[in-house]
Amino acid sequence: MEDDFLEKLKKEFIFFGRLSEDVDYARKLLEENDSQIVRRTYLRSLFAFIEGNSFRLRQLALAAHIHRTQCFSNEEIIMLEEKDLGIKNNGNLKIRTKYIDFASNIRFSQKSYIKAFGGKLPDYTVNGWAQLIKALEIRNRITHPRSENDLNISNEELKAIYEAKEWYSDNIQFML
Helix, strand or coil, rough: HHHHHHHHHHHHHHHHHHHHHHHHHHHHHHHCCCCCCCCCHHHHHHHHHHHHHHHHHHHHHHHHHHHHEEEEHHHHHHHHHHHHEEECCCEEEEEEEEECCHHHHHHHHHHHHHHHHHHCCCCCCCCCHHHHHHHHHHHHHCCCCHHHHCCCCCCCHHHHHHHHHHHHHHHHHCCC
16 A cells, blocks of 8 residues: 555656646746747746646645545545545436635645645735735636637746745645
8 A cells, every 4th residue: 555655756747847848948938039929838837837736736735635645625535536426316426526616625625635744824814925916817818718818928927937936836835
């Protein structure tokens, strides 16, 4: 059973590494050739990294629960698995994927990981967290554009994106 847990850890760290490499590569491209398309690519890579890492944290927390600590309630496990339960007209269970909004998802993932492995929660009252929420709004705008202007990322917005990345990276160090 311990071997399964260690194999799960190994796979999750490989996944994390690939997402991290994408962000680093996109940042390098941006530094070499700043353009709107590269800014959008960097932002998309950053959010793939953050959302993928949040998934990874939940998976690691679940693995710890199963293989080691039994630290989560049934309700927490349902949320960690991103499930939503209901009942069909025929009386059978209906299980769907549960959508969790970005900010809640990040915080729940980090809190769950810490509950399973220990550590300290990030400070969500600082500017970096606010910049992450601002970067999310920018990401949503460029992902669902309604005009050509929606595709542009200003210098001020790029600065906010950099600050969001710095805050997130600084606050997941204890989870690596």
